[in-house]
Amino acid sequence: MRTIDEYSENHYRLAMSKPAAPAQPSPIPAKVASQALLGARKELVITHNGREYRLRVTQNGKLILTA
Numbered sequence: 222m223r224t225i226d227e228y229s230e231n232h233y234r235l236a237m238s239k240p241a242a243p244a245q246p247s248p249i250p251a252k253v254a255s256q257a258l259l260g261a262r263k264e265l266v267i268t269h270n271g272r273e274y275r276l277r278v279t280q281n282g283k284l285i286l287t288a
Contacts, residue, residue, distance in 0.1 A: 255284060 258276070259265055265276045267286075276286050 255278075259278065263278045267274045267276060272288060274286055274288050276284060279285055
């Protein structure tokens with residue numbers, strides 16, 4: 222919350238609160254089909270901040286991401 226400083230008629234400092242602006246809604250995340258990323262492969266290596274992560278399709282058809 223931001224404050225606005227003002228002085229009263231007796232030169233005392235007053236701090237009045239002003240409500241903060243409402244937060245902006247976050248953008249809607251993009252949707253990508255796993256088939257578009259993996260194609261016919263069962264595994265994909267993703268690099269992020271200098272590390273490698275593996276996105277794999279399990280035997281049950283689920284996705285798992287490991288470092």
